[in-house]
Amino acid sequence: MSGNRCAGISRVRIRVSTEEPERFLRLCRMRGMELYELRVSERTLYLVIKAVDFHLLLSVRRKTRAHIRIDQKLGAYFFIKRFPYKKTLLVGILGLMLLIRTAYSHIWQIHITGNSSLSEEQIVQFLSEKGIRVGKRKTKEESQQISLWMREAYPEISWISVSITWDGLSIRLKEGITEHREKMEESPCDLIADTEGEIAEIITRSGTPLKKTGDHCKKGEVLVKGAYVIMNDSQEIVRTEYVCADADVYIRYTLPYSRTIPLKFTQKEETGRKRVSLYLKVGSWYLESFPVPYGKGERTEETSNVTSVVKKGFPAVFPIVTTGIRTESFLTERETEISKEAGKRMARQELESFQKKLIEKGVQISANNVTIKVDDFNCISKGTITVEKKAERKAPIMIQDSLERNTQNGEQHY
Amino acid sequence: MKLHSRKSWIHSLEIPEDVAYKDPIITVTGQHVILIENYRMLMFFTEQEISVKVQKGLLRILGSRLYINYYTPEEMEIRGRIQTIYLEADPS
Numbered sequence: 001m002s003g004n005r006c007a008g009i010s011r012v013r014i015r016v017s018t019e020e021p022e023r024f025l026r027l028c029r030m031r032g033m034e035l036y037e038l039r040v041s042e043r044t045l046y047l048v049i050k051a052v053d054f055h056l057l058l059s060v061r062r063k064t065r066a067h068i069r070i071d072q073k074l075g076a077y078f079f080i081k082r083f084p085y086k087k088t089l090l091v092g093i094l095g096l097m098l099l100i101r102t103a104y105s106h107i108w109q110i111h112i113t114g115n116s117s118l119s120e121e122q123i124v125q126f127l128s129e130k131g132i133r134v135g136k137r138k139t140k141e142e143s144q145q146i147s148l149w150m151r152e153a154y155p156e157i158s159w160i161s162v163s164i165t166w167d168g169l170s171i172r173l174k175e176g177i178t179e180h181r182e183k184m185e186e187s188p189c190d191l192i193a194d195t196e197g198e199i200a201e202i203i204t205r206s207g208t209p210l211k212k213t214g215d216h217c218k219k220g221e222v223l224v225k226g227a228y229v230i231m232n233d234s235q236e237i238v239r240t241e242y243v244c245a246d247a248d249v250y251i252r253y254t255l256p257y258s259r260t261i262p263l264k265f266t267q268k269e270e271t272g273r274k275r276v277s278l279y280l281k282v283g284s285w286y287l288e289s290f291p292v293p294y295g296k297g298e299r300t301e302e303t304s305n306v307t308s309v310v311k312k313g314f315p316a317v318f319p320i321v322t323t324g325i326r327t328e329s330f331l332t333e334r335e336t337e338i339s340k341e342a343g344k345r346m347a348r349q350e351l352e353s354f355q356k357k358l359i360e361k362g363v364q365i366s367a368n369n370v371t372i373k374v375d376d377f378n379c380i381s382k383g384t385i386t387v388e389k390k391a392e393r394k395a396p397i398m399i400q401d402s403l404e405r406n407t408q409n410g411e412q413h414y
Numbered sequence: 415m416k417l418h419s420r421k422s423w424i425h426s427l428e429i430p431e432d433v434a435y436k437d438p439i440i441t442v443t444g445q446h447v448i449l450i451e452n453y454r455m456l457m458f459f460t461e462q463e464i465s466v467k468v469q470k471g472l473l474r475i476l477g478s479r480l481y482i483n484y485y486t487p488e489e490m491e492i493r494g495r496i497q498t499i500y501l502e503a504d505p506s
Contacts, residue, residue, distance in 0.1 A: 005484055026456060029487050034486045036484050037481070037483065037484075039482075
């Protein structure tokens with residue numbers, strides 16, 4: 001309890017030998033002194049007083065004929081007084097304060113929460129392009145500017161809050177269907193081809209189809225027009241109704257595929273020789289305990305960053321300062337030869353992974369015309385892959401222009 | 415009559431009685447802590463007994479291993495193994 005009441009204050013632990021301990025305490029109280037941890041034992045008082053109150057004891061001592069002895073000096077003042085290198089300590093404290101001040105006034109971390117379709121890297125990259133990066137000075141104006149930039153660049157952000165935290169920036173955002181996208185869907189638009197190819201299938205829900213199954217289309221060509229032309233009995237255009245074109249259009253096209261796997265190649269192998277060294281990195285400055293001279297064969301490095309462990313326990317005030325352990329393994333080159341069967345297997349695996357990547361991109365594979373041939377030196381995979389891709393690109397229609405064109409031509413052809 | 419008028423005056427002004435009459439406030443927490451506010455002076459201090467003069471009386475605390483955790487002009491906190499607390503009122 002007393003520890004809490006006088007914590008941080010320079011104080012002295014004293015012992016007072018007197019015949020009148022109660023009178024001594026009464027006199028102390030009259031002088032407005034605060035006493036802590038008061039114990040008595042055979043006319044001797046043990047107590048703690050503030051260092052600044054010590055001189056008030058002189059008159060009390062005289063009146064009560066007490067004998068005062070200092071047992072212990074506590075607090076920062078006495079610690080600094082005892083410290084032999086006072087100037088160095090002062091410079092160190094000032095340096096630390098300056099460092100903390102610098103650390104607090106710069107961006108060291110950018111916390112992003114609430115993002116789902118936008119990746120953290122994407123946002124960080126965008127901010128970096130705008131000049132907001134780790135190590136930059138924090139300003140209130142920029143945090144307001146960031147929210148404006150983000151809203152402009154990413155219309156899918158429905159709500160954003162940028163705040164300055166002690167270690168950097170905190171960006172909280174919410175994504176949703178934007179007004180812009182809704183408007184885009186409601187406003188008249190054409191469905192256009194993303195790629196060149198043949199129309200495999202077309203199912204139109206709204207709009208006028210300009211292509212049919214089997215037709216060839218070029219990239220950027222209109223597939224479904226977002227307009228209905230209303231004609232009268234004399235086949236004259238009465239008016240044009242504009243809609244947003246909606247259709248399932250699949251475009252079939254072929255992709256060339258060619259890979260060569262050599263049956264003889266050079267492989268790098270670890271020699272077994274390893275070297276472990278400690279390192280300290282501050283920005284671009286690098287210090288290593290046992291630096292290995294470069295040029296003595298090739299080597300690989302495994303770096304374990306100790307700072308990530310530190311970050312868990314302590315706030316990352318200085319993330320630019322990293323420490324860690326680096327393990328270096330030395331490598332040698334070895335000539336390796338694989339069998340024709342193994343080469344074929346590798347080629348098939350490579351083709352499968354290529355097809356898997358295509359499927360992940362939302363493309364359907366309709367035919368695979370890749371052949372794998374093996375000669376004495378290489379395993380060659382060559383051919384084409386036929387794929388089908390759904391056309392999803394939409395382009396808004398400028399109604400004014402269309403009307404002008406209609407009036408100029410007198411007739412419109414789709 | 416004089417006392418009655420003073421009491422009614424304090425009551426009408428809603429002044430707390432401890433402030434108006436300088437009555438002591440004694441807060442006992444368990445068997446080990448006792449906080450005394452508005453005390454007048456420390457009369458006797460040993461490990462077994464602490465006597466404190468309060469307005470119109472004497473507060474005696476008996477126990478073992480008693481010590482004063484803090485002692486300021488306004489309040490004091492006594493700690494230790496408290497066994498008995500007496501409040502002896504002045505005969506007047």
